[in-house]
Amino acid sequence: MTTPSTGPTPPPAGVPAGGSHVVARIGKPHGIRGEVTVQVHTDDPERRFAVGTELPTSAPSGSGVPRTLTIRSARNHRGIWLLGFHEIPDRTGAESLRGTRLLTPDDAADHTGWYADELAGLPVLLPDGTPVGDVAGLELGPGQDRLVVTLHDGHTASIPLVEAIVPVIDNSAGHVVIDPPDGLLDLGR
Structure with a gap:
């Protein structure tokens, strides 16, 4: 972790x-x-x-x-x-x-989306809108990058940064939506 x-x-x-x-x-x-x-x-x-x-x-x-x-x-x-x-x-x-x-x-004039280093601090929600934590950062791995989320209970979860699990990163709305498989948020507790 x-x-x-x-x-x-x-x-x-x-x-x-x-x-x-x-x-x-x-x-x-x-x-x-x-x-x-x-x-x-x-x-x-x-x-x-x-x-x-x-x-x-x-x-x-x-x-x-x-x-x-x-x-x-x-x-x-x-x-x-x-x-x-x-x-x-x-x-x-x-x-x-x-x-x-x-x-x-950095000065891309038409930037309207997100960059990895802009994600820290964004609230993380489940698909139904339930808040689960905040983005702490991004782990850049050799095979798979992971979104690091500080959960509301103080634990940290590493979420694989794939569209099936992280379907929405909306920097303009100020949130990230994750759809984790059962047990993913419990790892490391």
């Missing part, structure tokens, strides 16, 4: 503390043409991942990952986003991107 923080979750190593937001984390390669799976951290992937968009990257120093990647292709394949980049022509190059975070500038 993660100890609840009193403020926004600090950025992971290599992610700027200000000026940018993480919009996705690159996962494993898909196919032989340099496509990768991504874990999405934005409410509008169609716009964020439009062909031709240049996204700054955050990767460990010396990893060889380009500082900027230009989207060559973007598609949703069976519920998983696949991205191809002009700079990455093959599977070998795609493998080198694993774990890289894709960023977007």
Whole structure:
């Protein structure tokens, strides 16, 4: 379990503390043409991942990952986003991107959705509107990111950040809706 923080979750190593937001984390390669799976951290992937968009990257120093990647292709394949980049022509190059975070500038003029670092403090509700706690932050994991929620009884729950369990993140309305399977909120008690 993660100890609840009193403020926004600090950025992971290599992610700027200000000026940018993480919009996705690159996962494993898909196919032989340099496509990768991504874990999405934005409410509008169609716009964020439009062909031709240049996204700054955050990767460990010396990893060889380009500082900027230009989207060559973007598609949703069976519920998983696949991205191809002009700079990455093959599977070998795609493998080198694993774990890289894709960023977007803080000053995006048309921002109306959410970024991971804006979630801290939002109330968390069940689908019927019952409040269960507040977002403490986001755990960025190698295989699955999790929403960290401080429950009203003081315990902390790690909620897998997948649409089936976290169907609504509404930053403008100021809340998150979760639909946890039985027992998920009881883990760690």
